[in-house]
Amino acid sequence: MRLSLLLMVFGGSLAQSSVVPSWSVGGVTPDLPLILTAFIALRRGPEAGCLVGFAAGLLQDVTGGGLLGVQALSRALAGFAMGLLPGRLWVGHPLVQIPGLVLLTVAEGLVRFGLLQLLHFPASIGELLAHVILPQALYNGFLGAACVLAVELAQTLRGRHTWT
Amino acid sequence: MRFRRYALLLAVLLTSLFLLTVQTRGGGPTRAADLVALAITPVQSLLANAHRGALTAWHTFTDWKTVQSENMALRADNERLRVQSLQVRETDQENLRLRRLLALRDRMPLATLTGEIIGREGGGWARSLTVNRGRADGVAQQMPVIVPAGLVGRVAQVRSGASIVQLLNDPASTVGAVVQRTRTPGLVEGEPGGGVRFKFMARDGAGVVPGDLIVTSGLGTLFPKGIPVGRVTAIEDKGSALFHFAVLAPAVDAARVEEVLLLTGQSTQDIAGLFTPDG
16 A cells, blocks of 8 residues: 555656646646645545655656755645645545645645745745646646546446456 | 755745856855856756657657648548549540431431430349330331430330330340341341350351441331441351351440440431441
8 A cells, every 4th residue: 555655646746747747738737746736635544645745846846956945835835734634524426525725735835935035035935826727727627627527437336247 | 944945945036046146146156156057067968858859749749640630631632533533534434425316317327315214123134225215206116216326226125214125135125237247147036145156057158257347227117227236246156957056246335335325217328337346
């Protein structure tokens, strides 16, 4: 199980830097590792969410060439927070999961901005929100919805095959 | 359980902050940054290689998709153009045939009627064409049927809207003819095998040789004089027999005829000069 999580994190980060850029719409690309982190956190709880977010963020920091630890920290927080929700909210329904993913993307972006501000990051929050965080949050929402539907379809098919 | 959860979060946060601190502070923490880089660099190198490989694979795939779709579009274009080219060629050939036919009609010193072939009978018992001209158009039995290359045959049956043309190579077909060069008279007969032969009296001076052109004799009132019938390809010498036979290559390839002229008028003039060897 841990191996599958590791492979998902590694595969998601690899895809983010290789395949995902070609899904760019108007210069906006989805954040696949964050989507993976959110779904893993919702299903496995805050510890798994935190570790997966940290690992995925660290890998993205490494591949992105920025400061090591920024995305690791923001994603670990995001994974942890997302993992706490199942006990407090009814998160099994896609209509909760998708807006949750959009909000998580925005929150993670704000945390990352806050951390970078401590390190004298020059861009303004308004521009970042308008051109990066919100468009990516919407894109993540759409891609997350597609992922949820795909997972549910796979589970339905698996159920059909195993009823005998 | 809850303590473990928050302890994990704290550990992760501290690790991240440590990494950030190591990188942002100058001087002292260089060794720690080097240690981080030492641990991270192989992973980074691995990721970079995998990234490059994935990118190459992805670009190969997208290129392949593009080439495949372009290939399909080009194949469709090619197919469409080939069909268009065939249509144009067909129209050109029809145009040429009709021009030749109309030119012959204009040169003819007798009344003619153009017709289009709408049916063919090619079995060994009878060889005929069906023309879309019949009784209503003034067609009568025994009318000669020609094309720019020569004689096709004669009208054997007339119906209300169509006529049956007996071809030269029909086994029952007989046409009075002469060798154009020597004026040796004879009969052109169809053969059951589909060939045509010229039957002539084997006497001194007949002098028929391969390559001679056989034309209609004009004797009788059926065919005007001088319509090309065929060219001698071989002589069947029967020794002392009264008649010899010359094998003919018909002037007209009936299998390829699509439009014809029906000679509705009569003429005693030799019209051999109106026909051209290439039709």
